[in-house]
Amino acid sequence: MDSRRLRPGQTSRVHIGYRDGRDPEVVFETDSILIEAPNWTLDGADLIVNGDGLLWSLPADGSGGLAPIALEGVPALNNDHVLAPDGEHIFVSANDWHIYRASLAGGPTRRITNPGDRMHFLHGVSPDGHTLAYIGLEPGGADVWASGNVFSIPADGGADRQLTHDSRPADGCEYSPDGAWIYFNTEAFEAAAGHAQIARMRPDGTGVEQLTVDDRVNWFPHLSPDGASAVYLSFPAGTEGHPADLWVDLMLVDGTDWTHPRTVQRLFGGQGTLNVNSWAPDSERFAYISYPVADEHGTPTP
Template sequence: MIRTLQNGQRCEVWIASAAGTSELAFTTDKLLLEAPNWTLDGQALILNGDGALWRLDLSGGLEKVAITGVPDLNNDHVLAPDGATIYLSANDGHIYRAALDGGEATKITDDDGWFHFLHGVSPDGQTLAYVGIEAGDFSQPGRLITIPAGGGQTTAIDADGHCDGPEYSPDGDWLYFNTEAFTGQPGHAQLARVQNGNGSTPERLLESETVDWFPHLTPDGRLASYIRFPGGTVGHPADLPVDVVVVSTSDWTTPLHTWPLFGGQGTLNVNSWSPDSERFAYVAYPVSNSIGMP
C-alpha cells in the first residue's frame, strides 16, 4: 500500500547533528517521502515515495531514481557498502538489488511463501538481514532471517516474540533490532541485540515504558538513533507524536538528544547516519492541527 499525505499535511526531511542541532532540508505537500538513507559520498539522501525511489541532493533538488523491473517499493531499503548498489523491499514481499543510479533490478528472494522486509547489509556486503512474515500474515510474528546478498539459502536467527529492524553493527559481530519478547504487553517493543551467527540469547539494551523501534548505529559505532512511540502503541503506525532519540552505544539508558515530532511510520525505518557519523536524517509529517507540529 502506497502512503499519501493527508489534507493539510506536509512532509519534512530534517538533518540532525550528533551535537543536538537540527535543520530543515526539504519540505513538500505533494509527496510523502519516507526512510532516508545517506549516500556514501555524503552529498544526498535516498528515500522512497509514491512506490518509487528518490534522490534528494542536499545542495538542492529531488529526482526520481529510474529503477525498472520492480513492483512498487516500500520503505525498507539499504545501501550496500560499495555505495553504488541499493537493496530494496517491494510490495510483492520480495527483496531486490539495483544500481543506485538506476536501471534494471534483480530479485534476490525466492518464492518461499514468506514476505521479506530488508533492514541490514553486513559490513562486507555479503549478507542481508531481513524480517520474514510467514505467508504475508501480519498476525504472525516477524522473524529475523539472513540471506546471502546474491540470494540462496536463508538462515533463521533465534529470537522470541515479534521482531523488526535487524541491522549489523559496524564490525559485523552483532545484529541490532527491536523485539516484543521481553514483556507480555502486546506491542511493547524494546531494543535488543544478538551476536551474529552463534545462537546466543538476545540482550536487552534498555528497559522503558515507551515502545522503541529501529536502532541505527553510526558507522563508527559510537552513537545510535532510534524512534520512541508512546506506551501502549502496537506496531509502528503513522501520524503519532513520537520522539527521535540519540544515545551513546556505551549507555543506551541515557538519551543525549531528543527530537519530538509528529510522525512514526516512515520517520526512521532505516539507517540514516551520514558516512562521517556526525549527522543523520529523519522525516516528520506535521498536520496543521496535529500535536507536535513544529
C-alpha cells in the first residue's frame, strides 16, 4: 500500500470542532503532505497524525508545524493508530499489515500481531491498556476488503480472538471509555453491499445493537473520554467503503440518542478525516481533517 498523496491544488486542513456547537476552527493547513487521522495526546498539547508513511506530532493550538516522530524497525504506516492509556505510547498499523507498539518519543518498536496472512488494522485499545481491537482481513478471496471482521488481541501479544463472524464487512472497532462496549460500523444489517451503520457489542462479541438507522453510510464512531458524546463520519447513500475525496458530513451524538445526531460540518474528505479517535482529553473538542481542492481560480472548496 503506497502512502496517499495530495492532488494538484489540494491541501490538508486540520480542524477543531466543539461539543457545545461553536463553529469549528482551522488550526493548521499544508499543501506539501497529505496528513490523516488525528489522535489527541492525553496532556492536551499535541495531535498525532500520519503522512508519507511516517508519524508526526502537531501542536493542537496550531502554534507550530509538523515534527516527525522517528520510529525504528517498522514499515511505512497507514492511518490506523491509537494512543495507549499511559499517554506515552502508541499502537500503529503498518503497511506490512501488522500492528506495532511504539513510544511517542520515537525509537524502537515491537510487533504485537502474530505471523500469518491476515491483514491487521488497529482501531481500539481497551481503557486498561490490556487489549487491542482490530479489523482482520483475509487475503486471497475475490474481495479482500469485504472480509473484515472484528478481532481482539492482548496488547502485549498473544492469541487472537474473533468477535464478529459476518459475511458483510465491519470496521472502526473502538472501546467505550468504561470498557463495557465495542463500537463499530458494519454492513451486516443489510444483505446488499455498502450501507454501513453504527453498532455496538460487548467485548466478547455478544449483544450486538444497531445504533444508527438511516439512508446514509456511517463510519468510524468515536466516543468522548467522558462517554457523554460521540462523533462519526457520514458518507452519501450508496457509498461503498470509506473512499477519499467526497463531500461527507461530520456528525455529533449527544448522550445515547444516535437517532438524532447534529451535523458539525459538511466537508470534502472521507478517508483520513476521522479514522481514529480524535477527542481532546477534556471531552469538549475533537480534531479532524478535510482535503479541499482549489478550483481553476485558485479558490479552495469550503
